[in-house]
Amino acid sequence: MRNSKLLFLVSVVAIFGINLLSGSINQYYYQIIIYAGINIILATSLNLINGYTGQFSLGHAGFMAIGAYLSASISTYFAPQLIAILGEGAFGHAVWFLVVLLIGGLGASVAGLIVGVPSLRLKGDYLAITTLGFSEIIRVVIQNLNIIGASQGFRSIYVYDNGVRSLEAVQEYSNIGYKFYEVPKYTDFFWTFLVVAIIIFGITNLMRSTYGRGFIAVKDDEIAAESMGINTTKFKVTAFVIGAFFAGIAGGLYAHFIQYVNPEDFNFLRSVEIVVMVILGGMGSTLGVVIAAIILTILPELLRDVQQYRMIIYALLIIIMMLLRPQGLFGINISRGKKKTRPAEEKSKGA
Amino acid sequence: MEILTLNNCTIRFGGLTAVDSLTTHVGQNELVGMIGPNGAGKTTVFNIITGVYDPTEGDVLFNGESIVKYKPFEVTAKGIARTFQNIRLCQSLSIRDNVKVSYNKSCKSRLVSSVIQPGSYFKEENEIDEDIDRLLEMFDLHVDSDDYAKNLPYGEQRKLEIVRALATKPQLLLLDEPAAGMNPSEKKDLMKLIQTVKEKFKISILLVEHDMSVVMGICERIFVLDYGKKIAEGKPEEIQKDPKVILAYLGEEVKK
Numbered sequence: 277m278r279n280s281k282l283l284f285l286v287s288v289v290a291i292f293g294i295n296l297l298s299g300s301i302n303q304y305y306y307q308i309i310i311y312a313g314i315n316i317i318l319a320t321s322l323n324l325i326n327g328y329t330g331q332f333s334l335g336h337a338g339f340m341a342i343g344a345y346l347s348a349s350i351s352t353y354f355a356p357q358l359i360a361i362l363g364e365g366a367f368g369h370a371v372w373f374l375v376v377l378l379i380g381g382l383g384a385s386v387a388g389l390i391v392g393v394p395s396l397r398l399k400g401d402y403l404a405i406t407t408l409g410f411s412e413i414i415r416v417v418i419q420n421l422n423i424i425g426a427s428q429g430f431r432s433i434y435v436y437d438n439g440v441r442s443l444e445a446v447q448e449y450s451n452i453g454y455k456f457y458e459v460p461k462y463t464d465f466f467w468t469f470l471v472v473a474i475i476i477f478g479i480t481n482l483m484r485s486t487y488g489r490g491f492i493a494v495k496d497d498e499i500a501a502e503s504m505g506i507n508t509t510k511f512k513v514t515a516f517v518i519g520a521f522f523a524g525i526a527g528g529l530y531a532h533f534i535q536y537v538n539p540e541d542f543n544f545l546r547s548v549e550i551v552v553m554v555i556l557g558g559m560g561s562t563l564g565v566v567i568a569a570i571i572l573t574i575l576p577e578l579l580r581d582v583q584q585y586r587m588i589i590y591a592l593l594i595i596i597m598m599l600l601r602p603q604g605l606f607g608i609n610i611s612r613g614k615k616k617t618r619p620a621e622e623k624s625k626g627a
Numbered sequence: 628m629e630i631l632t633l634n635n636c637t638i639r640f641g642g643l644t645a646v647d648s649l650t651t652h653v654g655q656n657e658l659v660g661m662i663g664p665n666g667a668g669k670t671t672v673f674n675i676i677t678g679v680y681d682p683t684e685g686d687v688l689f690n691g692e693s694i695v696k697y698k699p700f701e702v703t704a705k706g707i708a709r710t711f712q713n714i715r716l717c718q719s720l721s722i723r724d725n726v727k728v729s730y731n732k733s734c735k736s737r738l739v740s741s742v743i744q745p746g747s748y749f750k751e752e753n754e755i756d757e758d759i760d761r762l763l764e765m766f767d768l769h770v771d772s773d774d775y776a777k778n779l780p781y782g783e784q785r786k787l788e789i790v791r792a793l794a795t796k797p798q799l800l801l802l803d804e805p806a807a808g809m810n811p812s813e814k815k816d817l818m819k820l821i822q823t824v825k826e827k828f829k830i831s832i833l834l835v836e837h838d839m840s841v842v843m844g845i846c847e848r849i850f851v852l853d854y855g856k857k858i859a860e861g862k863p864e865e866i867q868k869d870p871k872v873i874l875a876y877l878g879e880e881v882k883k
Contacts, residue, residue, distance in 0.1 A: 280744065478742045485741035485748070486727050486734045486755055489720065493728040496717035503677060503711075505703035505732030505795050514738065560719070 284477045291473060295466035306465070310533055312573040313468035314526050319553035319569040320475050320562055321522035326551065327559035328483060329515040330495025331396060334404045336523050336550045338411025339384040341418060341542035343524025347380030348531035349424050351460055373462040377471075377528040384524025385517045387414075392516035396509065411547055419539045429538035430531075463533035471529065475522055479562055491515055492560070556597055558604025567605055628655045629688075630799055630831045631707075636675055636685035645671045647855040648685065653799065658825055658832045660846030660863075662839075664875055667852040669835045670712055673801050676833075677709050678702040689799070704732050708797035710788040712804050712835075716776040722787060723772040726759045729794035762790045765827075766820065782813045786820075793828065800824070802834045806841045814838060818845050843867065851875065 298306060318336060325333045351372075358372060395406040419427045482488040493501035494511045502508050531537045549572070557568030575593070579586040597605075631653040638646045646668045653659045661669050674680045676687055678699045687695050694702055708729075717725050734755070740748050763772060766786050770779065776787060785805055792800055805821070806814045818841055825832055836842045842849060843863045850860040853875040859866055866872055 481744055482738070482741050485744075486730050486752060487737055487741040489724050489728050490731050492720055492724070493717050496719055497715045499679075499699075500711065500715035500717065501728065502699040503703055503709055504729045504791060505700050506728065507698075507700045 280477060280481060284473060287473045287477075288470060291466055291469040294469075295464060298465045307533075308573060308577055309465065310463065310468050310529075312570050313465075313472050314530050314533075315550075315553065315569040315573050316472050316566050317468075317475055317522055317526040317529070318550045319557065319565045320479060321519045321526070322550050323554045323557070323560065323562065323565045324479060324491070325515050325519040326554050327561070327565070328479075328488075328495065329491045329512055330559075331512055331515065332400055332404045333407040333516070333519070334544075334547050334551060335391070335407030335409075335411035336519070337542040337544070337546035338407075338414040339388060339520040339523035340527035340530070340546070341411070341414050341537075341539070342387050343380035343384040343527030344531040344537045344542070345418055345424055345430060345527075346383040346524070347376045347528035348430055348537055350379055351376050351462075351532065352430075369460075369462060373467065373532065376462075376532075377467075377525050380528035381521040381524040384527065385521035388517045388520025389513065392513045392520075396512045396516060408544065408547065411542070412544065415539045415542055418542075427539060429536055431536045461532060461535050463529045468529050468533075471522075471525055476562060476566065483562075495560075552594065556594065556604055558606040561604065561606040564604050564606025629653065630655050630657075630690060631676065631833070632688040633672075633676070634686040634688065636672075636682045636687065638671060638675060638680055639683045645855050646675065646682070646852075649852070649855070649857055651850050651857060651860065653831050653833050656825065656829055656831055658821070658834065658845060658847050660834045660836065660842045660849040661852065662836065662842055662849060662866075663852035666854075668855040669852055670803060671855075672852070673709060673803055673833075673835065676702070676801065677707060700732070703795055703797075706796070706798035707801065708792035708795045708799075709801035710785070710792050710803055710805060712807070714781075714784050714788060716784055716787060716791075718775070718777050720776060721773045722763070722768070722770060722776045722779065723756070723759055725776045725787060726762065726791050726794050727755060729791050730755045730758075732795060759794070762794060765823075766790050767816075782809045785809070786817075789820075789824070793824065797830060799831045799833065802832060802836075804835055804837060806836055806838045814841055817841070821845055 301309070318340065322333065322336045325331050361368075391407065391410045395403060395410070398406055418424060424430045483491070490501065490506045490511050493504065493506055494508050498508050501511075527542075530541075553568045553572050554565055556572065557563075557565035575590060576586065579589055582589065629652040633649050633651050636646055636649045637644065649672065661672065663669055671680065675682050676694075678694065678697045678701065681695055686693050689702075689705055689707060692705075694705060694707075697705065717728065720728070735747075735751060759772070763770075766789070768779075768783060768786060768790065770783070776784065779787060785808070789800075789802065789805065802821070806817055809817060821832065821834070822845055824830070834842065834846060843866075846863055848861065849863055849866045851858050851866060851869070851872050858871045858875060859869045861869070
């Protein structure tokens, strides 16, 4: 669509406008909105891998963790010095935040490349297990890295006047002689939804293009795609790397919002949660996945009143949903077809 | 001038020799038929040519260049396209998009320009769309091209596979049982169509078919496989009379 660029600009302006009003929003709602945004980024990026390209990845939380820890530690360790160069103003912070986010995303996409190249030879369940294993490795490694807080989580660092940086040290000398830096709270409505707009427009444009159809062809029939001149390995790795990049960015946004990251935030359940959003929304439907991400962010909050039944209701809703619409909210029902419902003639198996 | 040469090609799967030292060729703008009883190794030959399998021994030359080590997508890029015995269309793509996938190798718009969509992107996409319209028109596929490919009747799905293969702009087209599951009148149309394609696109065609009326009707030269071995090669009339071919198809005459 030719006007997609205009639509993108309009939405960026709208996001900027809404951001100006964000001060008047109740903090609790504001937090939910930001989480919804982060979940949209995670789910749509996973949808590129699982939905469009058909490679079942269960390790999205791992890429998110890399982005979150990488960007949070750069912010904490180096931001004070670099912000000093760019000035304390809003501009300096904005540029710095963008750089930090990109580094987090790039770090995650490098990890995606490293994991993707060997493991994308596998299919289906095997790929799911490999990616799951990978994300658990990341989590366990982080859990054992003292420099980023290990299993206590990464909150802040302490810069001593003599230049020694250490987390343990501060527990011993918790009085004078150091400056205190924590993960800065850069993430706001504007940044989160700017990324949301970029990923939604990017993926929609991509999937409409001739190049983008290649991803769907890989999902439908790898042998046919290959014989039509599609380098299936390259397409799969590309999807994986892009997906990991945005997961990394989502991680960075997350870390700079709650200013505290814990390895347990990126465990297996987190990956499953994102996969559920994709399946519930409909594999390969960006609109459906966005809506599912919003619903699955709000739903647990709405169910807070019935605390003890919360997970039961949540699980039941997902079960009912899968029974009624197995293809997801907006997924394409392959067995029904788009327009005509003329069934394909009985396929005789050619000898 | 030979476009494709198979030089002593052998492929073994464990103890089974599926194709046994096959030597043959396809000439420029020639329509060659490959026939043989079930399990003779015809599709395996296709898979060797297109790079799905590497031959255990021997060589495949395309325009004088060995293509044995190429992967299927590289072989397609070199100019060999194929269709499949069991139709392999993309289920979740429309008719148009199924064909569009084939333009990927020649498409200049890659990842970045597909996302940013500069002016040249739309120009290219429009050209592709027009090209697809021409191809669909030529193959008499007057259908809503935004409908799912799997909603097409069986015979038209086969035609769509040929369209998709042609869209890769091949020099050599491999057709794996294009007439399977078609009724006699559809078969007649298909024969005409294959000949038109050959003339219009100036390409060579290698055809596998069980229907003798099709093979004998359009092929300029035929070779016969049996248990992976080439048992005969020649003009259709010669093949029909060849005692070895009759033996392979009908079995030995009982002597009294």
